Amino acid sequence: xKLGTQELGHGRFEKHLVARKHKKDARKRTLLAALALTAMVxxxxxxxxxxxxxxxxxxxxxVVTKGVMLPxxxxxxxxxxxxxxxxxxxxxxxxxxxxxxxxxxxxxxxPLMNKLSDLRDQWQASHPDxxxxxxxSLQADRDLPSTIVSQFMAMVPSQxxxxxxxxxxxxxxx
Amino acid sequence: xxxxxxxxxxxxxxxxxxxxxxxxxxSKIYEAKATFLSSDRLKIEIxxxxxxFKQFIATGETERDLSQSLKTxxxxxxxxxxxVNGHDVFESAMITPKSGVNYGRLVTIMDVFRDQKISNIGVxxxxx
Numbered sequence: 270x271k272l273g274t275q276e277l278g279h280g281r282f283e284k285h286l287v288a289r290k291h292k293k294d295a296r297k298r299t300l301l302a303a304l305a306l307t308a309m310v311x312x313x314x315x316x317x318x319x320x321x322x323x324x325x326x327x328x329x330x331x332v333v334t335k336g337v338m339l340p341x342x343x344x345x346x347x348x349x350x351x352x353x354x355x356x357x358x359x360x361x362x363x364x365x366x367x368x369x370x371x372x373x374x375x376x377x378x379x380p381l382m383n384k385l386s387d388l389r390d391q392w393q394a395s396h397p398d399x400x401x402x403x404x405x406s407l408q409a410d411r412d413l414p415s416t417i418v419s420q421f422m423a424m425v426p427s428q429x430x431x432x433x434x435x436x437x438x439x440x441x442x443x
Numbered sequence: 444x445x446x447x448x449x450x451x452x453x454x455x456x457x458x459x460x461x462x463x464x465x466x467x468x469x470s471k472i473y474e475a476k477a478t479f480l481s482s483d484r485l486k487i488e489i490x491x492x493x494x495x496f497k498q499f500i501a502t503g504e505t506e507r508d509l510s511q512s513l514k515t516x517x518x519x520x521x522x523x524x525x526x527v528n529g530h531d532v533f534e535s536a537m538i539t540p541k542s543g544v545n546y547g548r549l550v551t552i553m554d555v556f557r558d559q560k561i562s563n564i565g566v567x568x569x570x571x
Contacts, residue, residue, distance in 0.1 A: 340546060340547040341547075343554055346453050346455060349453075406453065409546050411545060412547065414540075415540030415544045415546050415548065416540050416544075418546045418566075419568045419569055420568050422566050423566075432455060433455070433456045433458055434453035435454040436453055437453065437550060
């Protein structure tokens with residue numbers, strides 16, 4: 270029997286078949302590895318599509334500052350994109366960056382006012398044809414004295430932030 | 444790292460300075476003023492065209508009780524005054540906090556006003 274250019278005897282042909290099977294098996298193993306990679310890529314693709322979809326349906330992601338337990342409310346609105354002012358018993362944060370101690374800011378609000386003014390100027394520079402909306406999100410710990418929160422709420426309109434979105438946990442309240 | 448996802452919403456408050464207040468509409472004749480007397484007692488004063496019209500006290504040991512008491516009183520007022528939708532007749536609701544009252548209770552009161560469709564809610568700043 271002739272296989273390609275080689276002349277094969279009976280025994281040799283069987284050996285050839287065995288060798289070919291081994292080669293095939295080896296090829297199969299290589300193929301299997303390639304298939305696993307493809308499946309992984311597929312899985313990641315599905316994951317990316319899922320994450321993109323779920324992020325696009327939720328309007329804004331708000332990171333709650335450590336040490337802040339938000340109050341509950343039943344009649345909440347959807348959160349709009351705005352700078353986030355966070356208050357807890359000890360510290361005040363603006364967009365996750367510490368501004369100072371709560372009591373110090375109450376005595377001298379200028380560090381907070383300067384930062385708010387900078388944010389407003391930045392927004393205005395990037396939106397030259399639009400009127401500044403004056404929205405700000407306020408995250409305050411539910412156990413903070415209401416008088417402290419009211420003083421912060423009174424401060425921000427001086428920098429043209431007159432619409433305050435109080436961050437709450439949805440679904441609670443009455 | 445552990446991440447916990449909680450549905451977060453917002454309660455909008457309009458804080459105004461000087462003459463920046465909302466433009467008054469003819470139909471909006473009522474204003475509500477809520478003042479915390481203590482953490483479990485809230486005085487509600489309803490003014491009609493700038494004059495005192497009705498006053499009542501809401502009480503509740505817990506946030507839920509206080510909110511329920513206020514809701515019942517407000518619904519009673521709406522029924523007596525023939526008001527269907529708070530948004531049509533209420534100009535605003537202003538809340539005065541008090542030291543010893545936590546922020547969670549303040550939000551509970553705002554939540555009741557919002558539930559009654561009163562859209563302009565403000566907080567009067569008060570020092571401790």
